[in-house]
Amino acid sequence: MNEQEVKNIVVAGGGTAGWIAATALKKGLGDRVNVTLVESDDIPTVGVGEATIPPLLVLHQILGISEREFMSATNATFKLGIAFENWKDLNTKYIHSFGVAGKDCWACGFSHFWIKGMQEGLADEYGDYCLEHLAARENKFAVVANNGLNYAYHLDAGLYAKFLRGTSEECGVVRKEGKIKTVNLSKTNGFIESLTLESQENISGDFFIDCTGFRALLIGDALHTGFEDWSHWLLCDSAVAVQTESVRPPVPYTRSIAHEAGWQWQIPLQNRTGNGLVYCSRYMDDETAKNTLLKHVEGKTLNDPRIIKFKTGTRLKHWSKNCLALGLSSGFLEPLESTSIHLIQKSVIRFMQLFPGNGVKQVDIDEFNRQTKKDVDYIRDFIILHYCVTERDDSQFWRYCKNMSVPDTLKHRLSLFEETGRIFRGEDELFASESWIQVMMGQGLIPKTYHPIVDLMPRQELQQFLNRLKEITRSKLNQLPMHEEFIDKYCRSGERN
Ligand SMILES: Cc1cc2nc3c(=O)[nH]c(=O)nc-3n(C[C@H](O)[C@H](O)[C@H](O)COP(=O)(O)OP(=O)(O)OC[C@H]3O[C@@H](n4cnc5c(N)ncnc54)[C@H](O)[C@@H]3O)c2cc1C
Known part of the structure; x- marks a missing residue:
């Protein structure tokens, strides 16, 4: 589909999704990849998302996060x-x-x-x-x-993103501040080639992770990936x-x-x-x-x-071409069972398992989307x-x-x-x-x-x-x-x- 080696990864957005993705990819793949995260100081994160479920402990283990340090930095309490x-x-x-x-x-x-x-x-x-x-x-x-006990946490969402940013930058993720103005696509295969910021700076990459929240600038606005609406079952909006x-x-x-x-x-x-x-x-x-x-x-x-x-539902594809949607850009289910941060974690781990080292392959994309759809439907x-x-x-x-x-x-x-x-x-x-x-x-x-x-x-x-x-x-x-x-x-x- 695209033989180009995936070396430069660009994460668009610095909320919980963006920083989890950037940290996990850089920790997991080390010098094999360069990870750049772009976020705008003028566009706040959603600022909620404070209840979690037990698998978060596994993510923290993978990222080498100390429980005491993280809890004290985010004013966290335990959740049973x-x-x-x-x-x-x-x-x-x-x-x-x-x-x-x-x-x-x-x-x-x-x-x-x-x-x-x-x-x-x-x-x-x-x-x-x-x-x-x-x-x-x-x-x-x-x-x-x-x-x-089997437990999870309640945490301060703003402090959690800040904490993850610290962990991420320590392991070599490069943060760029700026507002994304355009998403530039290849004329030959429709893949994303680069992001242009308002400052005119161009950030190119081999693979892009859309963590721009409900705006979904890459997966939605640029790649026009459809959305399955579930608001007839889940009325709250x-x-x-x-x-x-x-x-x-x-x-x-x-x-x-x-x-x-x-x-x-x-x-x-x-x-x-x-x-x-x-x-x-x-x-x-x-x-x-x-x-x-x-x-x-x-x-x-x-x-x-x-x-x-918000609109309840899911992207028809969470991975399309050389773009993976994580967090709110990939869809939304109300926080009744605190599942959103978990879905970010699950998708990041799945992406690592299917990582397109020597080029993006349609079979990997299809497998990723098949497994993710099951998760979300359950x-x-x-x-x-x-x-x-x-x-x-x-x-x-x-x-x-x-x-x-x-x-x-x-x-x-x-x-x-x-x-x-x-x-x-x-x-x-x-x-x-x-x-x-x-x-x-x-x-x-x-x-x-x-x-x-x-x-x-x-x-x-x-x-x-x-x-x-x-x-x-x-x-x-x-x-x-x-x-x-x-x-x-x-x-x-x-x-x-
Ligand atoms: C009401 C509500 C309650 C919730 N409660 C829970 C909960 O209890 N538990 C749970 O697990 N989840 C919960 N969630 C979901 C959770 O908040 C999100 O999954 C999580 O915060 C991830 O958000 P995000 O990073 O995708 O988006 P955001 O936090 O919105 O971050 C978006 C990022 O994109 C950047 N950005 C956007 N546009 C641009 C641009 N043009 N240029 C540059 N940067 C840009 C912003 O600066 C920001 O950094 C809740 C959500 C809602 C709406």
């Missing part, structure tokens, strides 16, 4: 899951934790034993058998070597964000509180809280959204509320699940969500679970069965039956099994310190309210 309030119905709450409940057997998961236990009046709340769930509920946390002073010690979980036409996030950092309301402009105007958010935040606001507009279904399985019918928004038709892949998972309690993880799928189980049951979908193997366990034995698991989980919990106490010792930043 997400508490969903008012999602199943008003005045309900459940936690999607990063942990695994109980103990599986070879033929079926713990949830089957738990379902029978519930039917027979022998079991307690599902989360009582999961350490991460209990630790979140009781505000406890510790990093324990070997077999500890706007968000309003504001930061507030902390009013209590940070909890080790994100709060997601459903409202009349969307939902509110609350992300506790060491020194402040990040808040936002994601909403559907068809059912809630910007002014009402702003007022709704301000009415529900706790603590004094630290900045003016900022409105962000996550899309998981997010839709939170909206379509609900008992809420108190507003037009919720009535639409409850009655909408959903992708066939999701329809199948829901029926399989409802009829049999069974759930299988897809090929290389991000969310494990345990995540699906917690959210499906949390949203009110309880299987009608359980695996027949469970009946081989006599009632008294089942009772003992459940009791024992609960005791073990509780005794592990009792050994953990309070979350804030642990932060103080482990990674307290200099800045504190």
Whole structure:
């Protein structure tokens, strides 16, 4: 397709996506490549994106990032899951934790034993058998070597980009400040040849990474790569964000509180809280959204509320010609399960695996796009699940969500679970069965039956099994310190309210 060796890589944009890409490529490929990152001081980053999921720890290991240093530099706290309030119905709450409940057997998961236990009046709340769930509920946390808690972070997005920039420049990435004015294409094969800045400087390269955010200057404006719109399944198209002073010690979980036409996030950092309301402009105007958010935040606001507009969906191709789209330029799924930064990480690692050393090949592009589409489709279904399985019918928004038709892949998972309690993880799928189980049951979908193997366990034995698991989980919990106490010792930043 193009025999030219890929030596000079240009990253357009310096938000979370740009700096993750630049750092990973330079760390991974060393002197084999030159990496230049272009960003404009006049165009701010999106400035949100503060909740993450556990695979970020793997990326940090790859990049050689010290956890303590990173946490202290970004005012980070630990995250064990997400508490969903008012999602199943008003005045309900459940936690999607990063942990695994109980103990599986070879033929079926713990949830089957738990379902029978519930039917027979022998079991307690599902989360009582999961350490991460209990630790979140009781505000406890510790990093324990070997077999500890499965966790992620809450971080300050602005400080994270700054921190990554430091790591990136240390390993040899060259940063150029300037506004990209034109993207120049080859007349022969339509590949990107260079970027011209407003200063007239020309930055040429063999490969380009589009991290220009929602603007998508390279993959969208220049290469006209189409977009698959998912807004008929995921109605929200706007968000309003504001930061507030902390009013209590940070909890080790994100709060997601459903409202009349969307939902509110609350992300506790060491020194402040990040808040936002994601909403559907068809059912809630910007002014009402702003007022709704301000009415529900706790603590004094630290900045003016900022409105962000977005379109939910995905690029038809995340890699086109000699351009890879990462982050917001590649598409957007609302931050309900904190998956965007993860998708950046996943695509960067996949790109490294398919790195076009001696020229860009269509087979590599096709394989990349095939795998990426699967990733994104799985996550899309998981997010839709939170909206379509609900008992809420108190507003037009919720009535639409409850009655909408959903992708066939999701329809199948829901029926399989409802009829049999069974759930299988897809090929290389991000969310494990345990995540699906917690959210499906949390949203009110309880299987009608359980695996027949469970009946081989006599009632008294089942009772003992459940009791024992609960005791073990509780005794592990009792050994953990309070979350804030642990932060103080482990990674307290200099800045504190
Ligand atoms: C409301 C909301 C909440 C979110 N919450 C989460 C979350 O909790 N967890 C999560 O994982 N993700 C979240 N995300 C997504 C997350 O914020 C992004 O995936 C992440 O910040 C990456 O953004 P980005 O780097 O692609 O774009 P941006 O941060 O927008 O960066 C774009 C960069 O491109 C540069 N640029 C643009 N145009 C030009 C030009 N002409 N010339 C030069 N430079 C240019 C800018 O200067 C900037 O450096 C959220 C997103 C939104 C909208």
